[in-house]
Amino acid sequence: MESGPEAFAGAAFALFGAGLLLWTGARVRVGAPVAEGAGRAVGVATGVGFGTLFLATGCWLLGAL
Template identity: 60%
Template sequence: MESGPAIFAGAAFALFGAALLLWTGVRLRQGEPVALGVAPRTAAVVTTLSGAASLLLGIWCFGRL
């Protein structure tokens, strides 16, 4: 009964984290700003940490099954 929400949450966090890391990497490789109005290094660090945290949270949710 509890595995359904854990699977959904794990998938949502893992997909969001992976997509955020991929998007950040593409933007940095192209030399485009990651976030408008923010220092480039600050935006890159914050989005990378957020993406990694979401991906790890998704993996943790899958590990709880």
């Protein structure tokens, strides 16, 4: 009963993190800006950093089930 919200949160975090990493990679590949108004290196670092953080959190939550 208590694992339902944890599974939902884990799946949401993991999907968002994976999507953010894929989106950042696609933007870098075509040479488009990752974040509007930020430098290229800052945008890529922020996207990769937060994508990895969200993906790791989702995997941690799903692994705790």
